[in-house]
Amino acid sequence: xxxxxxxxxxxxxxxxxxxxxxxxxxxxxxxxxxxxxxxxxxxxxxxxxxxxxxxxxxxxxxxxxxxxxxxxxxxxxxxxxxxxxxxxxxxxxxxxxxxxxxxxxxxxxxxxxxxxxxxxxxxxxxxxxxxxxxxxxxxxxxxxxxxxxxxxxxxxxxxxxxxxxxxxxxxxxxxxxxxxxxxxxxxxxxxxxxxxxxxxxxxxxxxxxxxxxxxxxxxxxxxxxxxxxxxxx
Amino acid sequence: xxxxxxxxxxxxxxxxxxxxxxxxxxxxxxxxxxxxxxxxxxxxxxxxxxxxxxxxxxxxxxxxxxxxxxxxxxxxxxxxxxxxxxxxxxxxxxxxxxxxxxxxxxxxxxxxxxxxxxxxxxxxxxxxxxxxxxxxxxxxxxxxxxxxxxxxxxxxxxxxxxxxxxxxxxxxxxxxxxxxxxxxxxxxxxxxxxxxxxxxxxxxxxxxxxxxxxxxxx
Numbered sequence: 001x002x003x004x005x006x007x008x009x010x011x012x013x014x015x016x017x018x019x020x021x022x023x024x025x026x027x028x029x030x031x032x033x034x035x036x037x038x039x040x041x042x043x044x045x046x047x048x049x050x051x052x053x054x055x056x057x058x059x060x061x062x063x064x065x066x067x068x069x070x071x072x073x074x075x076x077x078x079x080x081x082x083x084x085x086x087x088x089x090x091x092x093x094x095x096x097x098x099x100x101x102x103x104x105x106x107x108x109x110x111x112x113x114x115x116x117x118x119x120x121x122x123x124x125x126x127x128x129x130x131x132x133x134x135x136x137x138x139x140x141x142x143x144x145x146x147x148x149x150x151x152x153x154x155x156x157x158x159x160x161x162x163x164x165x166x167x168x169x170x171x172x173x174x175x176x177x178x179x180x181x182x183x184x185x186x187x188x189x190x191x192x193x194x195x196x197x198x199x200x201x202x203x204x205x206x207x208x209x210x211x212x213x214x215x216x217x218x219x220x221x222x223x224x225x226x227x228x229x230x231x232x233x
Numbered sequence: 234x235x236x237x238x239x240x241x242x243x244x245x246x247x248x249x250x251x252x253x254x255x256x257x258x259x260x261x262x263x264x265x266x267x268x269x270x271x272x273x274x275x276x277x278x279x280x281x282x283x284x285x286x287x288x289x290x291x292x293x294x295x296x297x298x299x300x301x302x303x304x305x306x307x308x309x310x311x312x313x314x315x316x317x318x319x320x321x322x323x324x325x326x327x328x329x330x331x332x333x334x335x336x337x338x339x340x341x342x343x344x345x346x347x348x349x350x351x352x353x354x355x356x357x358x359x360x361x362x363x364x365x366x367x368x369x370x371x372x373x374x375x376x377x378x379x380x381x382x383x384x385x386x387x388x389x390x391x392x393x394x395x396x397x398x399x400x401x402x403x404x405x406x407x408x409x410x411x412x413x414x415x416x417x418x419x420x421x422x423x424x425x426x427x428x429x430x431x432x433x434x435x436x437x438x439x440x441x442x443x444x445x446x447x448x449x450x451x
Contacts, residue, residue, distance in 0.1 A: 027281040027318070028304040030297065053318070080357030081304070089356060098349075098356070101280060102322030102364030109319040121326065121367035125345075125398035128363065158298075170298035170315055171282045177317040205317075222297035225304035228289045 001196055004164035004214045009039045012187045012213045016045050016152060019072075023108060023153040023179040024052040024062065028081065028225045031172030032061050035189045035217040036154035041068055049073040051148055053104060053175055055085045060223055066094070075148075077101035081225065100128060103145050105175060110147035111182035112210065117146045153183035156217070157206070160190035164208030165199050173205065181210030189217035234426045235407040236449075241375050243268045243451045244422075245334055245405050248373055254278055256325065256365060258335030259303045261375040265334055276310075278330055280321050280361040285313025302361065325361070326368045333369040335362060337376045337401075339391040342438035344401040344413045346374060347393035359396055366397030378406035378435045385437035387411070387418060408432050410449065417441045422449045 006012045013036065016022075022040075026032030040048075041064050050071055056063035065071050066084050073095040079085045088094035099107070100122040110118055119142035123129045133144040155176040158169035166188055168176060180186050193216040236244070242264035249255060249265070251273035257263050266286075269275055277286040279301040286301060287308035295306040324330050339347040346366055349359040366372055379385055387404065404411040409432045410422040417439040423432055425448050433440055 027302075028300065030281070030300050030304070076358060078358035078360035086356065090353070096356075098358045100359055100363035101318070101361040102326060105318035105322055120364075122364040124367060126363065126395045128359075168315070170296060171279075171300050172298040173315055173317050174282050175318045178319045224295060224297045224306060225300070226306065227295055228305040228307075229292045229295060230289045232291050 001163050002208070003162050004208060004211055005162040005193070006213045006215050008215060009035045009189070009217070012036070012189070012215045013039050013043065015185065016040070016043065018045055019047045020045070020151040021049040021051065021149065023148065023150045023183050024050060025155040025174065025176030025179050026052065026054070026061070027171065027174040028054050029056065029061050029223050031156055031168070031174050031176055032056070033154040033156040033189050034220055036187060037061060037064060040065060040070070044068070044070065046070050047072045049075065051075045051104070051108070051150060053077050053101060055079045055082045057081050057225065058084050060221070073097065075099055075104070077104050098128070105178050107145060107148045108175065108178040108182045111149065112178065112180065115147055117144050119144055148182060150183035151185070153179040153186040155179050155186065155188050157188055157190045159192045159194055159199065160188055160214050161194050161196045161199055162214065163196055164188065164211030164214050165204045166190070166206040166211065167199060167203060168205050177206045180206045185212045186210060187212070188214045190214065191217060191220060234424065236424045237407070239264055240424070240451060241405055241407060244410065244449050245373055245375055246270070248403070249273070249275055249332065251275070253331040254284070254324070254329065255332045255334065256280065256330050258362070260336045262334040262336060263303060278321070278324060280325065282316050282318060282321050283307075283309060283313060284316070284324070285310045287313070322361070322364050325364055328368060328370065330369065332371045332373065333365045334373045334375060335365065337374045337386070339386050339388055339393055340374055340376070340401050340404055340413070341388045341391045342413065342417050344399040345391050346396050346401050347391040348396050350394045352394065362396050366400045369400070372401050373403045373405060374401050375405055378408040385435055387436045387438050389438045408435055419443065420446055422447055424449055425451070
């Protein structure tokens with residue numbers, strides 16, 4: 001077993017520097033690497049590019065880095081829940097690259113899987129495709145999209161072990177598996193770090209080879225963005 | 234009388250067939266699930282990574298780790314599955330999802346749709362909409378026929394930045410059911426009590442009325 005375990009978030013984030021590109025897992029506030037985000041705020045790492053489907057809300061998730069003006073550029077698909085984001089974007093303080101959600105996921109997966117680029121139908125004929133190579137396959141048009149390049153990927157899983165194997169719960173899986181191994185260093189934080197051998201190899205979602213550092217996370221808030229319920233009859 | 238949002242959802246629900254995998258967008262489309270006949274088998278896909286979505290949870294049973302693409306807490310049905318974002322869009326791009334229902338700010342007679350950006354004003358992003366409209370063969374748009382100022386949103390050409398080109402096949406509004414083909418909107422049905430004249434007035438794009446137009450049966 002190759003040991004990926006580090007003792008805490010401080011050790012896990014060794015080497016992060018101003019101006020780097022980070023991938024961050026999560027959909028809305030679901031499955032975001034809460035510990036890594038808090039530490040990036042503490043370290044005051046600046047001028048960073050963040051690849052993340054969303055930008056958090058004003059006072060949680062990536063919204064914390066935005067408030068602190070640590071982000072130079074965001075690459076996301078949907079940013080509707082964050083007023084500060086919209087303000088910084090419309091005023092030109094923040095550079096933003098809006099990317100179709102499936103393309104965003106696949107640009108991560110391509111980096112993970114060793115593909116330099118791929119063709120997708122998404123965005124053809126729209127401003128997303130402007131300046132990009134397009135090509136006809138069997139009478140339908142596609143846009144060439146390059147794989148992402150990132151320095152760190154920060155992901156969050158439900159369970160993991162020192163070998164770096166990961167298991168996710170519910171829809172908190174989302175972009176997290178696609179980002180593992182898609183950056184130079186992948187840092188996984190987990191709600192429960194279990195002894196090696198406890199995870200059933202049949203049920204591992206991300207094999208440890210894609211993870212360089214893993215640590216036991218703490219104090220998960222797991223905030224719900226839209227609490228929707230129905231009444232018991 | 235023009236339909237409300239639930240009326241639009243109710244009419245669209247009639248388009249959902251037995252054995253369909255369906256992706257519902259945010260807003261009116263989400264309501265469609267409430268009106269699907271219960272004698273057919275349908276599975277709802279949400280692009281954040283769930284197939285077999287169920288109703289909202291009972292109070293105190295919400296789980297922060299189980300949400301839909303609108304970030305709402307949900308439940309799952311027996312037979313449901315969770316997956317990552319890349320696999321979710323493999324279902325969409327790979328045409329495994331049979332029907333996509335989404336909202337729009339504008340549609341045009343050649344099947345273009347705009348629903349993600351108002352330059353200089355509102356930029357929320359396209360989310361999964363560009364992937365959905367670029368791939369799905371069966372796209373129904375749920376929308377209001379006109380904006381708050383009474384101006385038509387059913388146009389010759391979209392004025393807002395596009396989400397997809399030539400992709401919309403059907404539009405259900407508060408006034409009408411329209412089929413999009415041959416660079417025109419073909420009027421199929423009208424909302425109860427709404428006249429063909431009213432629909433003509435509210436439609437800027439080319440409207441074809443080539444038959445007796447029945448009222449929607451809802």
